[in-house]
Amino acid sequence: AQSVSQHNHHVILSEAASLELGCNYSYGGTVNLFWYVQYPGQHLQLLLKYFSGDPLVKGIKGFEAEFIKSKFSFNLRKPSVQWSDTAEYFCAVNAGSGYSTLTFGKGTMLLVSP
């Protein structure tokens, strides 16, 4: 069974700092990759996704992620965070399941101080 590992459980940054959240997965075949975000009190929203093609994908609110197949990684980045980016971030993998099932990482709580 596939698994997803997020490197940091909590990250604290000041506004304007750069962000990189690590995500690694364990599956040797074709994967579809996702980052979801959950703002306080809100439902999970899709930030970005990778299915095929350009391994550098851009999402909403200035986020991007790079798929590095050789490293089984899909790290999330943002050059300059804002206070409004305070949220919990989840990496998820669909490892070729025809039912679109997802395996999620344990999440990273990002706190951005103004």
Added chain:
Amino acid sequence: DVKVTQSSRYLVKRTGEKVFLECVQDMDHENMFWYRQDPGLGLRLIYFSYDVKMKEKGDIPEGYSVSREKKERFSLILESASTNQTSMYLCASTDPRTSNQPQHFGDGTRLSIL
């Protein structure tokens, strides 16, 4: 825009009760999912359904069952609620007939078992 509606935001039940959590989606999606979200554990898949009356176990099905009598509605049932089922429950849906579709999530039901 896809709308996934969970019937309750907050629910308090007693140990041993039979509990029903309801989820409705308005986009004619074939696949629906139930997860539980716990701090430090991320989202874990309980059950999913890929068609009416069809269901598959996820990673943690013990103590739960599901019902999908109509395409738009997917119910999670706690047969005899226990305190370790206190959690946030998230419903999601997706359309496997459309490529590159992510899962869309409801707002969640925070269930407390006393």
